[in-house]
Amino acid sequence: MAIDLTIGHVFTAAGWLLAATVLWYLYRAYVVRSHFQRLQRQGVPMLPHHPILGHLGVVGMLMKDMPRDVHGDYLMLLIQDNWRELFDKKYTSCPPAVYLDMWPASMPMLLSMNPDMTAQFTQDVNMEKAAAQGNFLRPFTRNIDIASSHGAAWKKLRRRMNLGFSPQAIRARLPALMEEVEVFRDIMVSRAGKDGGWGSVFTLEELVTMLTLDFIGRFTLDIRLNEQTTPLTPMSAAMLDTLPRLRVFTHIGNVWSLFNPWVRFKLWYNVRIMDTWLAPFLQKRRDDLTAGKPPSGGATLVDTLFQTIATENPADANTTETFDYVVAETKHTLFAGHETTAFSLAWLFRTLAHEPTILKRMMAEHDTVLGPDPNAAADRLREAPHLIGQLPYTTAVIKESLRIHTNVGTLRAAPPGASLYGPAGSGYEGVAFPTDQCVLWDGNFAIHRNPAYWSRPLEFLPERWLTTDKDDPLHPRRNAYRPFEQGPRNCIGQHMAMTEMTMVLVLVVRTLEVEEAWDEWDAKTLKTNKKKDTVWGDRLYQVSKHGPPHVKDGMPVHVRLRQR
Numbered sequence: 001m002a003i004d005l006t007i008g009h010v011f012t013a014a015g016w017l018l019a020a021t022v023l024w025y026l027y028r029a030y031v032v033r034s035h036f037q038r039l040q041r042q043g044v045p046m047l048p049h050h051p052i053l054g055h056l057g058v059v060g061m062l063m064k065d066m067p068r069d070v071h072g073d074y075l076m077l078l079i080q081d082n083w084r085e086l087f088d089k090k091y092t093s094c095p096p097a098v099y100l101d102m103w104p105a106s107m108p109m110l111l112s113m114n115p116d117m118t119a120q121f122t123q124d125v126n127m128e129k130a131a132a133q134g135n136f137l138r139p140f141t142r143n144i145d146i147a148s149s150h151g152a153a154w155k156k157l158r159r160r161m162n163l164g165f166s167p168q169a170i171r172a173r174l175p176a177l178m179e180e181v182e183v184f185r186d187i188m189v190s191r192a193g194k195d196g197g198w199g200s201v202f203t204l205e206e207l208v209t210m211l212t213l214d215f216i217g218r219f220t221l222d223i224r225l226n227e228q229t230t231p232l233t234p235m236s237a238a239m240l241d242t243l244p245r246l247r248v249f250t251h252i253g254n255v256w257s258l259f260n261p262w263v264r265f266k267l268w269y270n271v272r273i274m275d276t277w278l279a280p281f282l283q284k285r286r287d288d289l290t291a292g293k294p295p296s297g298g299a300t301l302v303d304t305l306f307q308t309i310a311t312e313n314p315a316d317a318n319t320t321e322t323f324d325y326v327v328a329e330t331k332h333t334l335f336a337g338h339e340t341t342a343f344s345l346a347w348l349f350r351t352l353a354h355e356p357t358i359l360k361r362m363m364a365e366h367d368t369v370l371g372p373d374p375n376a377a378a379d380r381l382r383e384a385p386h387l388i389g390q391l392p393y394t395t396a397v398i399k400e401s402l403r404i405h406t407n408v409g410t411l412r413a414a415p416p417g418a419s420l421y422g423p424a425g426s427g428y429e430g431v432a433f434p435t436d437q438c439v440l441w442d443g444n445f446a447i448h449r450n451p452a453y454w455s456r457p458l459e460f461l462p463e464r465w466l467t468t469d470k471d472d473p474l475h476p477r478r479n480a481y482r483p484f485e486q487g488p489r490n491c492i493g494q495h496m497a498m499t500e501m502t503m504v505l506v507l508v509v510r511t512l513e514v515e516e517a518w519d520e521w522d523a524k525t526l527k528t529n530k531k532k533d534t535v536w537g538d539r540l541y542q543v544s545k546h547g548p549p550h551v552k553d554g555m556p557v558h559v560r561l562r563q564r
Contacts (some may be wrong), residue, residue: 029054032103035437044433045095047079047086054101058086067533071542071549074535075100076111076446087259097420099438106249107132110438115453115479116423117433118442121412123479123487128378130411136547139267140335141328146492147336156223158492164304165492167389170499172298173219174385177502178378180218183228183505192512192561201520203554204349208504209342215500216337216404220301220330221281223298235277238270239335244546278327286326290318301333302326309543320412321346333493339548340407341497345504346555347405348398349514350540353461358397363510365393374510381506388502396462398501403448404460407542407549410485412440425515444482453480510558516540518563521556 025082033054040046041145047058062078063070076098079086100106112118121127146157163169187207194201210228211235217225225233232240245263247254250487256485257263286303288295289310295303305326310317338481352359368376369390414420414435422428449457455473461512464474484491491497508514518539522528533552536542542549 009205011165029103032101032108032437034253036099036101036108039099039434044099045087045091045428045431046352047097049101051101051238053094054103055099056105058068058234059100059102066535067170067541067543069533069543070535070550071544073406073445073542073549076113076443079111080113080443080446091427096426097364097431097433098443099433101144105178108438110420110433110435111441111443112420113446113450114423114426114444115447115477116426117420117561118444118447119486120420120423120478120483121440122410122485122489126488127412127414127440129489132248132411132439136246138248139331140242140271144322144325144328145332146330154489154556157329160305160308161301161492162393162430163308164299164301164504165496169299169301169304170219170496171385171388173300174499174503176222176298177218177500178381179224180211180214180228181500181503181507184208184380184504185511188508188514188559189561192559196561196563198515198517198558198560200526201556202518204514204557205342205346205551205554207421208345209338211336211504212338212342212345213334213499214334215341216334219337219496220333221278221285222295222300223281226253233273233277233335238273238277239331242267242270242274243277243335243339246546248547263453271358274331275327278330282323282326282330302330305329332522334413337496338492339550341500343407343550344398344402344497345501346551348401348501348505349557350404350516350555351401352509353513353515358460358462359509362394362397362505365391366506366510370506374507377506377510378555382502386536390505391502391506392466393462394502394505395467395498398498398505399481400460400462403454403481404458405542406445406448406483407430408483408491409442410489412442414438414440442482442485444485447480447482453477459469499524509562510564511562513562514559516556517556517558520558521553525553 001479036046036049036054037051040049047055049055050057055419059075059359060453062082063075066074078305079098080094083091087095096112096117098111098113100109100111102108112121128150131145134143137145143149146154146161149157184207191202204262207228213227214225217223217236225236227233227236245257245267249256265498282302285295285300288308289303297561299307306322309322315320340563346373352362366374367389368378370380385480416436418435419432420435420440421433422431447453454477461474464476467475469475479486484494484497516530516539532539533541539552540555541552543552
């Protein structure tokens with residue numbers, strides 16, 4: 001029997017779909033609002049909660065003076081700075097955790113504002129990643145990667161990945177990785193002006209993103225992607241086109257992407273391009289290892305995965321399941337290894353431009369350890385890769401920049417019926433914060449700027465990472481430093497990210513001056529007579545795009561050769 005589909009049928013189906021979606025959101029709103037109202041009646045510390053709007057009103061009030069594109073991390077800072085006006089007068093300190101009912105704009109959350117509270121779900125008990133993490137990665141990796149795994153499966157994958165990201169493995173790859181950083185330095189030099197003047201304006205985030213893609217590609221696959229110097233490879237182009245289409249949360253603003261055939265097609269098509277592009281490289285690596293050909297220049301992450309699986313169970317070495325897993329893990333590593341590091345590099349260059357005394361001391365360290373000629377630094381590190389670990393002040397500068405300009409906080413899912421409890425010294429000792437209905441969010445961006453945990457928190461002080469005296473007010477507090485998270489599920493690539501940023505600083509800061517160029521940018525983009533977005537008077541701030549935060553307008557800069 002033929003099916004006669006008409007425009008009327010399509011609109012009827014769309015109408016029913018719309019009605020079902022609206023009913024679902026209304027039902028969820030009722031469940032969430034009722035739960036939060038019960039918590040409020042029980043006396044749990046909470047922002048003013050409306051039975052219909054939840055916390056949307058108070059959040060809107062807090063964010064009303066912020067630019068529309070500002071990242072959500074600023075919300076936790078606003079709560080931390082304004083807690084006296086937000087919470088009942090009976091409270092004498094900011095609650096260690098804050099409930100956020102912003103349905104349907106996001107899932108309900110319990111935001112940890114205290115490092116010891118966060119430790120309860122990341123260290124004391126290693127709670128699973130929130131379902132949102134798996135939802136985000138599912139179209140990309142089919143959830144067979146380490147970030148999407150849980151329990152015993154995660155422990156097994158973590159052991160494999162630990163070998164590939166060990167300091168020894170990274171040190172062995174350093175000579176090859178240095179080539180990618182040299183390309184970045186040469187491109188930056190080519191952007192400098194003539195006769196010691198400033199060059200033309202460009203966006204630094206775009207340049208460092210291409211660098212981090214080349215770097216992570218070389219580390220993972222031992223392939224020169226050449227993203228910095230040639231058009232994007234099909235793999236990178238498909239990945240960058242995929243990321244904006246992924247969703248951390250399904251909410252009222254993006255729910256229609258679930259039913260959008262174009263979005264579904266693009267996700268399928270991009271992943272197919274990535275898998276097709278990666279397959280021959282991965283197959284060759286596996287064939288070489290099976291044939292007993294050792295990797296040249298140190299084992300890559302892919303080599304380590306294939307070798308470890310073969311050691312665990314030789315029967316698994318050449319299975320389709322193993323190959324699919326390595327493909328998924330490779331894609332996840334390429335994704336996770338470029339965005340956050342690019343963001344951090346942009347803020348590092350901005351900070352050094354504003355802190356000449358710190359810059360001078362860091363350059364002096366480079367002169368002492370690597371020799372006075374900056375053009376010889378790369379060869380010096382190739383000859384003696386261990387010297388990358390003998391730059392304590394440079395490391396301190398990077399760690400301090402990551403503290404102030406944090407860009408990722410973990411999301412966890414508590415088991416049913418669980419609670420977090422006010423830690424000692426919080427003013428809420430033993431107070432239960434039930435976690436039902438909530439995603440647990442580590443508020444590290446606020447924690448890193450809280451004077452209760454950091455002496456002079458808004459000052460850029462690398463010295464806090466050099467003191468060994470625990471009685472020194474600058475000495476970092478236990479649990480308070482969380483840019484890579486803490487606990488068993490901390491960032492597995494943190495040592496690689498630190499090494500990459502150190503290499504960039506070593507090769508660039510003694511050669512070039514990098515300065516923000518907003519006036520030139522405004523003239524180039526015809527914004528000279530328009531209102532400029534700022535956060536607390538600063539043109540550069542964290543913006544929301546997809547996943548991790550980015551820098552406003554890509555951070556427009558110009559560069560010139562450094563005169564010493």
